[in-house]
Amino acid sequence: EDKVVQSPLSLVVHEGDTVTLNCSYEVTNFRSLLWYKQEKKAPTFLFMLTSSGIEKKSGRLSSILDKKELFSILNITATQTGDSAIYLCARGGSNYKLTFGKGTLLTVNP
């Protein structure tokens, strides 16, 4: 069975802190690793990673993939209350369908 495991499942931090979210996956039919942010609505796309060791960056968010160790991390620096959300990791497999982890619930307190 395809599995994507995210950790931690929940995290509470203060504004300004840096957080690292983890995602490990199984390799079967691997095509890509994606990160989404979900507030009280549908997931919004953050990053797609296909190559190992290449960091993708967007403002205070960055992500990197390690295809040898089968994991990815999502970093958020200088967190803001607006970063509070569920962060979903997904593995793209056959037909590019996505297998999601359970998500990490991030709460950023002022």
Next chain:
Amino acid sequence: DTGVSQDPRHKITKRGQNVTFRCDPISEHNRLYWYRQTLGQGPEFLTYFQNEAQLEKSRLLSDRFSAERPKGSFSTLEIQRTEQGDSAMYLCASRGWTEKETQYFGPGTRLLVL
């Protein structure tokens, strides 16, 4: 707005009734996916269309569920004889042709079966 759209956004129904949801993908996207998300879980894959062809179905998609994409544009997902366990958010996503494309999600249809 040229994103993925879904209709309705919310649906409340009684157990045993049939419901149908619609998804309009991004216009140039030929690949369309349906997912289901319950509380505390990530979205789970239900089915996949490439143009009008339904190429993959999850074992989650019981006989009561059927999906179509008759002209390769919009898609419908029908649930017959709804059960309380069908209560969930039903998400549609679309994707274009190339390797470097990603999936973009619609706002979802939240179904509550009483």
